[in-house]
Amino acid sequence: MIPDLVVIGAGSAGITAARNAASLGATVLLVERDKPGGDCLWTGCVPSKALLAAARAAHAVRTAGRFGVRVLDPPKVEFAAVLDYVRGVQREIEPVDSAEGLAAAGIKLVTGSARFTGRRELMVDGEAMHFRTALVATGSAPLLPDLPGLDEAPVLTSDTVWEMEKLPSRLVVLGGGAIGCEFGQAFGRLGCDVTVVEVEERLLPAEEPAVSRVLADVLLAEGVRVLTGATPLRWSDGELLIRSSDGVEESLLGDALLVAVGRRPRTDELGLDAAGVHTDPGGHLAVDTRLRTSNRRIYAAGDVTGAPPFTHVAVAHGAVAAHNAVLGPWRTAPTDALPWVVFTDPEVARVGLTVAAARELPGQLKVRRVNAAHVDRAVAEGRGEGFSVLVGDSRGRLVGATLVSPHAGESITELGAVLQRSGRLRDIADLVHPYPTFAEGPWLAATQQRRAELGRPRARRLVAAARWAYDLWLRVRWPGNR
Missing domain, CATH: 3.30.390.30 (FAD/NAD-linked reductase, C-terminal dimerisation domain)
Known part of the structure; x- marks a missing residue:
């Protein structure tokens, strides 16, 4: 039987699309090469927010004195216990996206890698199949810059940071965007000596300049060193060599380097050419406002389209793509009011x-x-x-x-x-x-x-006229009460 919709990728966009399509009566095949749940559950939103909660608790204890609450002993962070807490949160949420939960919703989950072999055909771990419509929701992965030394020694990313067993004494964070700032503050609160390096002249360069100033002041007050306008030159033997905007070079010592400079779409080995699916210069799948690719039977949703890489955007994309794939391309993806x-x-x-x-x-x-x-x-x-x-x-x-x-x-x-x-x-x-x-x-x-x-002149005149009219009404209505 040919499925109505084949979804490639069981992350936020893919699972949302699969559930919505199944609720519309479509037969849905969901293909995932790893574990269902995607980056959000395993390496992104869920573990990072659990880590931030632990870091916030440590910070609250250290700063309780300003409220008149005296802490007799400094807090001790047991990083292994912190990771246990993070994994416990993941285990609690995992059943929602499990194979059993998906099956209960009428979705068939297949573990394997998918590759298009034609405009309406694909291979899943060597098995050929046809589809009526398909959705690519393979997400994105951390981007590693072309920096000498990165391929010679292991570095951390938002994907691999969860594999650490010991808290590094000194951590260098490369990237002052959202991920870099979140991890920089969190690991600083957990006890690391943290330096955040950003090539632009301020943190969060896409936001208001005042945002950058406030965040930099907060991080500095918490002991995090912030270096903006700094170009990384080389990572070698626990040292990151940087050059400031003034041309001064400096070596930053770190027991670990966390790279958070952006993300790239996961499109490797999908066989997009065989399916007639075009990509943009950045490698993202090119889609129209209804999330259709150049092959009108294939849709794309979430990070892989180049949309803002947030779970809530992926969820919104998944809902639109499922509707359009099953009922026709009538809905458009939200663009203007994305928080x-x-x-x-x-x-x-x-x-x-x-x-x-x-x-x-x-x-x-x-x-x-x-x-x-x-x-x-x-x-x-x-x-x-x-x-x-x-x-x-x-x-x-x-x-x-x-x-x-x-x-x-x-x-x-x-x-x-x-x-x-x-x-x-x-x-x-x-x-x-x-x-x-x-x-x-x-x-x-x-x-x-x-x-x-x-307070504008016209508004003041209107207010004055309204007050005069009200006073006149009172005089006419109750002439004795003047």
Whole structure:
């Protein structure tokens, strides 16, 4: 029997697509060469957030004194126990994506490697099969730069860091993006002497400059050394040779090197040419807005398409691809209101445009910023280092938001919903937010804009007219109460 949909890759995009397609009555074959669950469960989101939780606990003990809580002995981090905790979290989540769980949803899971041999044919571990439609959801892998010495000695990546058995005394992190900053802070809190090296002039270079400053200050305060504008030259015998933007060379000692400079699509040995599937210059599968490849019977979803490499984006892609593969290509993949979070402490969350990107829009922007020092919850918890920025277009419609605060990732979805529906900053101001919460930050920023609008001459005239009309109504309605 020819399956309605063959899904290659049992990660977040693939499993979501398989489950959705099966729920629509399609026969689904899911092919995975390793374990179902993908990077998110085994090397990405789940283990990294468990590690961050352990690091946050260690940091909380060390800094409890500022709340008047005296810790008599310094905390001792047992790295083996930390890894046991991480693996325990994985074991707890694993059954959701297990072969048994997938079978219960009507999905046949095959362990093996898939390779296209034609436009509607593929081989799975030597067995030929046809398909009605197929979905490539093979994800991405850590990118290793062309740096002398990397191929001569083992280095760590976000995939292999979980194989460590001992916490390194000195850790050099190459890359100041989201993964580098998260791991840099986490291992610093667990007791490593950490240096983060970034070739750009600031951490998280795609974010607001103020984000980079806050995060660098936080890391420095916690003892993490941050070197920006630094070009790596060579890794050899536990030393990373770098050159600063001023041309000064320096050797950084490290018991381990963690490389976090980006990711590359996993398309090796898929036989894309045989299937007539085109790729872009970066090796990602080229797709249209409905996630169709150049072979209209083959779809692609998640990291392999070059979309932002986040699990929630992969899940959204998987849902769209399944619908289109089974019911016809009518749904488009979301692009404009995709939130993302850097899970440092404080968290960095953004949806939509930065201020710099929004300046390309016509008309005058409406930019409102509130520092965390004005948010009562942040003051109560001693977390005044962050801020909230809302960016509106010339009509006051929200086009971007950046939050830096604890739990920023929990607040950004609300702003994404406003942005997706072309809502205005005043719509955020009209929402009643519970007090005291960190979510009050963006609300205060929106309230600033609302009050600024009421302060304009035309608005003042309208307010004055409304007050006059109300006073007249009172005089007519109750003439004796003057």
